Amino acid sequence: MSRLLRQCTGLRQDDLARRTGLSQGYLSQLESGARRLTRLDKTQAFLDALNVPGELRPGALGSSTAGDKPELEPCSDDTDEMRSLAAGAAQSSRAFAEFISPSNVSTDELEQFGFTLARIATDYVHAPLLPLFTDLIAVRDELFDRLEGRQRPQQSRELFMLAGTACLLLAHASQNLGEPTSAMTQIRTARLCAEQADHTGLRAWIAGTTALLAEWSPQSRMALKLTERAAQLAPAGESRIRIAAIEARVAARIGDRELSLAALDRMRRAREETPLHDEVEQFGGLLTFPLAKQDYYLGGTYTLLGRHEEARQHATAAITAYRSGPMEERSYGDEALAHIDLITTGILQGDPDGATTALQHVLNLPPQMRIRQLGSAMDRLGGLMRRGDLKGNRTVGQLADLIHDYEVIDGTLTLRSER
Numbered sequence: 346m347s348r349l350l351r352q353c354t355g356l357r358q359d360d361l362a363r364r365t366g367l368s369q370g371y372l373s374q375l376e377s378g379a380r381r382l383t384r385l386d387k388t389q390a391f392l393d394a395l396n397v398p399g400e401l402r403p404g405a406l407g408s409s410t411a412g413d414k415p416e417l418e419p420c421s422d423d424t425d426e427m428r429s430l431a432a433g434a435a436q437s438s439r440a441f442a443e444f445i446s447p448s449n450v451s452t453d454e455l456e457q458f459g460f461t462l463a464r465i466a467t468d469y470v471h472a473p474l475l476p477l478f479t480d481l482i483a484v485r486d487e488l489f490d491r492l493e494g495r496q497r498p499q500q501s502r503e504l505f506m507l508a509g510t511a512c513l514l515l516a517h518a519s520q521n522l523g524e525p526t527s528a529m530t531q532i533r534t535a536r537l538c539a540e541q542a543d544h545t546g547l548r549a550w551i552a553g554t555t556a557l558l559a560e561w562s563p564q565s566r567m568a569l570k571l572t573e574r575a576a577q578l579a580p581a582g583e584s585r586i587r588i589a590a591i592e593a594r595v596a597a598r599i600g601d602r603e604l605s606l607a608a609l610d611r612m613r614r615a616r617e618e619t620p621l622h623d624e625v626e627q628f629g630g631l632l633t634f635p636l637a638k639q640d641y642y643l644g645g646t647y648t649l650l651g652r653h654e655e656a657r658q659h660a661t662a663a664i665t666a667y668r669s670g671p672m673e674e675r676s677y678g679d680e681a682l683a684h685i686d687l688i689t690t691g692i693l694q695g696d697p698d699g700a701t702t703a704l705q706h707v708l709n710l711p712p713q714m715r716i717r718q719l720g721s722a723m724d725r726l727g728g729l730m731r732r733g734d735l736k737g738n739r740t741v742g743q744l745a746d747l748i749h750d751y752e753v754i755d756g757t758l759t760l761r762s763e764r
Contacts, residue, residue, distance in 0.1 A: 449494035450504065458488060458507050459628075466514060467630035470676035473713045478518050485511035502542045509538030509547050510628060513554060517631060520558055521678070523717035528558050546623045549578035550632065553588050560595045561718060568595040569604070582620030583634035589615050590634070590642040597649035605650060609643070630673070637666035641679045644686045653690040660686040678716045681707050685722045688744070689729060697740035704744060712752055723751045 461484050465477055488508040496504065512535035519528035532555050539547040552575035559568035572592040579585040593608035616639075626633050644660030647653075660683040667680045684703040691700030707719070729735075730745040 448496040448500055450491045450496050450500055455500065455503050455507070458484065458504075462507060462510055462514070463628045463630075465630075466628040466632050467673050469514065469517070469631040470674065470678070471672060473711075474518060474521055474716070475713065478515075478522070481511060481515050481518060485515065502544075505538045505542035506544050506547060506624070509535045509542060509544070509551070510625065510632070512538060513547070513551055514631065516554055516558070520561065521716035521718065523720075525558060525562055529555075532558065544624070545578055546580060546584065546625045549575055549580065549584050549588070550625045552578055553584070553591055556588075556591050556595065560591065560598065561721060565595060566599055569599075569601075572608075580621040580623050581615070581618040582623055583626055584623055585615040585618070586612055586639060587634040590639060590646075594642055594646045594649065597646045602650060605646060609646065612639075612643075635666075635674065637663050637670065637674070638676065638679055640666065641676075641683045644683055648686045648689050651693075653694050656686055657690045657694075660684075660690070677710060677714050678718065681710055681715075681719055682722055685719075685726060688726060692729060692735070692741060692744075697738065697744065700744060701740065704747060708747060708751075715752070720751065723748050 461480075465480055465484070469477055485508060488504055488511060492501065492504050492508060512531045516528045516531035516535060519525070519531055532551060535551050536548070539551055552571060556568040556571035556575060559565060559571055569592065572588055572595065575588045576585070576592070579588045589608050589612035593605050593612060596602075596605035596608055640659045640663035644656050644658075644663055647656035647659060650656075663683045664680055664687075667675045667683075684706045687703040688700040688707075691697060691703065707723075710719075727745060727748055730741050730748075735741045
C-alpha cells in the first residue's frame, strides 16, 4: 500500500516518512514486505497523514459488515521495534568484535615476510636484478594486502615496517634499472610506511637512500641537505657511517673539498662509536654497510678529490674484501665501480696498463648485472679519456675503444606491478 500511495502522489520515501512520523527504514521494510502495520492507531495515523478518504479505509468499505474487524496482527509493534533495535545493536557489536579481535596475519607469517625480505636483500648484492625485482613486487603486494585488512596495532606496525623496507629495496632496484622517477615514488611510499611504523632506523636508511638518488641525478647538490636530515636520524653504527660516507662522496662530486674532508672525519669517528641495535640491518645484504662497502666509498671519494694513492688503496681493499668474503656478501656493482676508480687513478697516474687490467673485469660482467650507475661511471671515464693531455696515448685510445657503447641493464624489461 505504501509504495502504491507514493506512486500515486509522487512522494519520495523520505517525504512519506516525514509526513507519517515513521522512519524511512521502517517504511522501506513495509514496502519490501518485511514489516506490517499491526496497530490500529498507527494505521489510522498513517492514513491521516496521506489524507486518505474515510470510505477507502479498512472497515469502511461497502462490502464490510459491522462485525468485520481490520486484518491486523494482534502483536505489539513496540515489541517488534525493540527487537529490531536489539538485533541492530548486536550486529554493530559483532562487527566491532570482529574488527578488534581477529588478525589477518600471524606471528609466523610476519616472520616469513621478514625472512623473504632478508633473502632478497642478501641476494640483491650478488644476483641478477630482474628476478629479484619480481620477487620484491610480490612480497610488497602481499604486505599491502594485509595492511588493507585488520590486525592488532603491534602487528600493523610490523607490517608497515616490512612494507617500508620492501619499498626501500624497490627504490634501490628502480634506481639501478635507470628509473629515478619510479625510485622516488617508492621512496615516498617507504617514508610513509616508516612514519606509520614510527621506526627511526627505517627513516634514517630511507633518508640516506634519498640522498643517494639525488647524488646520481642532475640535482646532486640537493643530496647534501638530505644527508643532514639523515644524520640527525641515524643511530650509531653502520647507518651513521653510511650517511657520513654518502655526504663525503657527494661533497667531493660537487667540488666542495673542505666539506668532503670534514665528512670523512665524521665517518672515521662514527666507525669508533659503539653501534646500537638497528632492525634495518637485520635484513643483511644491501641494507648493511660493511667494511668492504666503506672502502669502496672511500676509494670513490678520494678519486673525486684527486688523492690518487689513497683512492687506489681503498678501491683495492674493497675489491679484495669482496673477492675473499662470502659469495652472498660480494656486491658485483660496488666491485665493478671500485675497478672504475682504479682505472681512473691508473690513467691519471700514468699507469694505463694497470687500468686495462681493471677494465677487463668491468667488461666481463654479464649485462644483466650491469647496474645503471656503471653506465654513468663509464660515461665519465670516457670523458676523462678525451682530455687534451691524454690524446695520442695509444693505450688510452684502446681503452676508449673498449668502453665505447658499453651496455648496461635494460630497465624496460622490468615486470611492473599494478599498484
